[in-house]
Amino acid sequence: MTVAIDAQGLNKSFGGRRVVKDFSIRVDEGRITGFLGPNGSGKTTTLRMLCGLLxxxxxxxxxxxxxxxxxxxxxxxxxxxxxxxxxxxxxxTVEENLQFSARIRSLDRIGERVADALEQLGLAERRKQLAGTLSGGWKQRLALAVATLHEPQLLLLDEPTAGVDPQARRTFWDEIHTLAARGLTVLVSTHYMDEAERCHDIAYIAYGELLARGTAEEVIAGAKLATWRGEGPGVDRLAGELLRDPAVEMAAPFGLALHVSGGDADRLERALAPYQRSPFRWARTEPTLEDVFIHLMSRVPDNFQ
Amino acid sequence: MSAEPRQPNQAFSLERTGAVLIKEFIQLTRDRITYALILAVPVIQMLLFGYAINTDPRHLPTAILVQENSVFARSVVSGIANSSYFDINHQVRNAAELDELVRTGQVQFAITIPGDFTRRVVRGDRAQILVEADATDPTATGSALAALAQLPREALRRDLTGAVAPPADPEQPFEIVVHRRYNPENITAYNIVPGLLGIVLTLTLVMMTAIGVTREQERGTMESLLATPVQPLEVMIGKLAPFVIVGMIQTALILIIGRVLFGVPMAGGWPGLILGTTLFIIGSLGLGFLISTLTRTQLQAMQLSVFYLLPSILLSGFMFPFRGMPDWAQWLGTLIPVTHFLRIVRGALLKGQGFADMGPSLLALAVFVCAVAALALARYRTTLD
Known part of the structure; x- marks a missing residue:
């Protein structure tokens, strides 16, 4: 398999603040790699460095x-x-945006390509509409059409689905997978766990450092995290109490349930022992990606304070 | 559980007003360019324009042609020099030289004392001296010409005593003939309309491009643009070319209105005018582009454009006579492109100057274009760094 992206030891500072630290990554061709991480973790900066914007x-x-x-x-x-x-x-207008992109990239058969893109987008009827008047979901699809009009080999998407409804997000991801199936390499940054699970690979970045890399399963397994799920009335209010025990690295309510995680399974079990009583019910569970990410994040000192 | 909140006043609350006020102050100090301009504009403009602007210009460059070597002629010359309005810095030998100096704008006044001056004064036979004024800017010449009215009474007072026979009219031993060249009727519009061309072009072109580029940065479209293979020069030419046409249309409109409604003369000088206008338009656009590379928001771009516009109006000779300003202000004025453009436009329309006469101004504009384009391209980033 060919390597689409291969970077070693990337660093970038803004105003004395190191936003990306010794970042290295390899991405295989035709893979969809999700960049995950908290806000300000350097995802956008990394994407920009990879495409020459920084x-x-x-x-x-x-x-x-x-x-x-x-x-x-x-x-x-x-x-x-x-x-x-x-x-x-x-x-x-929708059409003019596509035409501009086609011309600035010196494409051939501009009329044909724009017409095809409009057809695929389902925007043929609205091609004379100003892009600013489109709804969020349509804007995002138009932006994707503009970004792929020149049939790129690499697609960089920076939080492409922020503020877009679930149905539009699903359509969007279907398109991304179709493009990847044709050999396009995709790097996408996101905050959504369901989107992370749609990626072939995940790269978890926090405060400029790459903390985890691999498929969703590999990342979860690699975290070596023990997770318990608690249910029962009022269990979600135990989080603050539980966190006082150093064995509990994370306690987060999921609706009415509570996920409690820690790196050391035995110590975690002992920490939970006092709460093994009615009305609470506890069960060992597989950590979710989100558990793993919150766990990873809690181990990194926040250098933005 | 929660404390009962204080009952707020629905109609007007000083606290809420204060909250907005404090927020505004904080935001004001965050925007460094705006903050700097708030302090710099009044100070710089006051110092600059308070000292520079003078509507009663003195020490105007004057050429003199004395066709007789006599006591009377010398007295008249020193009388003129003593008025403080005229600085006699060219002594010429013939009328052609004199004419050349006025036409090229090197002097404001050309004074001729004829060869029969003494003889006529002594005989009381309508002795005359000729004062030709470059009246393209009536304000510049007005007070100086008014001051000349005193000259015949004062200049020869000491010489006309004793041995010399008294002339026919001791109060008026000679008369001064004034020729207001290029604008004989002293019509201010003749001076203002060509000047307006420079100001309008500066106002619209510098501001439009400065805002046009920062708008792309503000809206984020610049980021998309930079992610394409487009090169800096391509962006610059592509963004500026449409405004060249805008500038040309404005020029045509101002000239047509100036001609039709104000009767501004068009003495010729078209090749120089066209070249000068083209250079000035391109330079102004380049300057706007340069401003956009220095600012982050459209508001800042607007403020910097105004900061440039003010001296263009006040120090260029558009509103106040250029020669009325002290030397340092004239020196500053020559750094402003509009100054040179005004000389070209007025020179062409009112005097019909040729290429050669406009040479220095055209050269100055060419330097302006090159400097601004080089700086703008150097400042423009193909990355977001």
């Missing part, structure tokens, strides 16, 4: 076989980038 302070890397520092132009030609904020021209 120059790393140090470190090296290639994307699609081109150097991310000296050959960023070649990368840009072959990459589609969808920014966090809707960043198409709101005062241009």
């Amino acid at each position: 120059t790393p302070d140090s470190g090296t890397g290639t994307a699609l076989g081109f150097d991310i520092i000296s050959e960023s132009w070649e990368i840009k030609r072959r990459t589609g980038y969808m920014t966090q904020k809707f960043s198409l021209y709101e005062d241009l």
Whole structure:
């Protein structure tokens, strides 16, 4: 399998604050890799460095076989980038936005490509509508169409589904998988756990450092986390009490249930012993991705305070 | 459980007003460019314009052609020099030289004392000296010409005693003939309309491009644009070219209105005018682009544009006579592109200057274009760093 992205030791600081620290990653071609991590963890900065929008302070890397520092132009030609904020021209129509993107990338058969994209998007009837007047879900689909109009080999998506309804998100992810099936490499940053599970691979970043890497199963297994699920009236209010025990690394309510996790299963069990009584019912459970991420995050000192 | 909140006043609360007020102050200090301009604008503008602007300009450059070597001529010359309105810095030998100096704008006044001056004064036979004024800007010449009215009574007072026979009219031993060249009727519009061309182009072009580029940054479209293979020069040309046409249309409109409604003369000088206008439009657009690379928001871009516009109006000779300003202000004024553009437009429309006459101003605008374009391209980033 060919490597689409191979970066080593990337660093980036803004105003003396190190946003990305010794970041290394390899991404295979045709894979969808999810970048997860808390806000301000350097996901956007990393994506921008990989497509030549930011120059790393140090470190090296290639994307699609081109150097991310000296050959960023070649990368840009072959990459589609969808920014966090809707960043198409709101005062241009749907069709004009597509045409602009096609021209700036010197594509051939512009009319044909734009017509195809409009057809696929289901926006053929609304092609004369100003992009700014589209609803959130449509804006996002248009942005994806613009980012993939030139048939890129690499697609970078920065929180593409923020503020989009579940149905539109599902359609969006179906499209991403269709594109990946054709060999497109996708890097997507997200906060949604269900989206993380839709990715082939996960890279968990917190405060500029890569903390976990692999498939969802590998990441969960790698965390070596013991999790108990508690049920019963008032169990969700025990979190504060339980957290006083150092064996309890995480206690988070899930609706009416409570997930309690810790790295040491035996100590965790002892910590829970006093609560093994009515009306509470406890059961050992597989940690979810979210449990793992909250666990990973709690181990990293927050350098943003 | 929770404490009963104080009953707030629905109609007007000082506390709520204060909350908004404090928030505004905090935000004001966060925006460093705005903050700096709030302090800098009044101080700089007051110092600059308070000292620089003078509607009673003195020490205007004057050329003199004395066609007789006599006591009377010398007295008249020193009388003129003593008025403090005229600085005689060119002594020429013939009328052609004199004319050249006025046409190219090197002097404001050209004074001729004819060869038969003494003879006519002595005989009381309508002795005359000729004062030609470059009246393109009536304000610049007004007070100086008014001061000349005193000259015949005062200049020869000492010489006309004793041996010399008294002239026919001791109060008026000679008369001064004034020719207001380029604007004989002293019409202010002739000066203002060409000047307005420079101001309107600056106002719209600098501001429109400065805002146009920062808008892309503010809306985030710049990030998408930078992620494409587009190169800085391509963005710059693509963004600015439409405004070249806007500038051309504005120029045509102002010239047509100036001609039709105000009767502004159009003496010629079209090649220089066209070249000068093109350079000025491109330079102004480049400057707008440069401003946009220095600012983050449209508001900041707007403020910086105004900061540039004020000296363009006040120090360029548009509103107040350029030669009325002290040397340091004139020196500052020559750094402002509008100053040179105004000289070209007025030179062309009112004087019909040719390429050669406009040379220095055209050169200055060319330097402006190159400097601004180079700086803008150097500042423009293909990355978001």
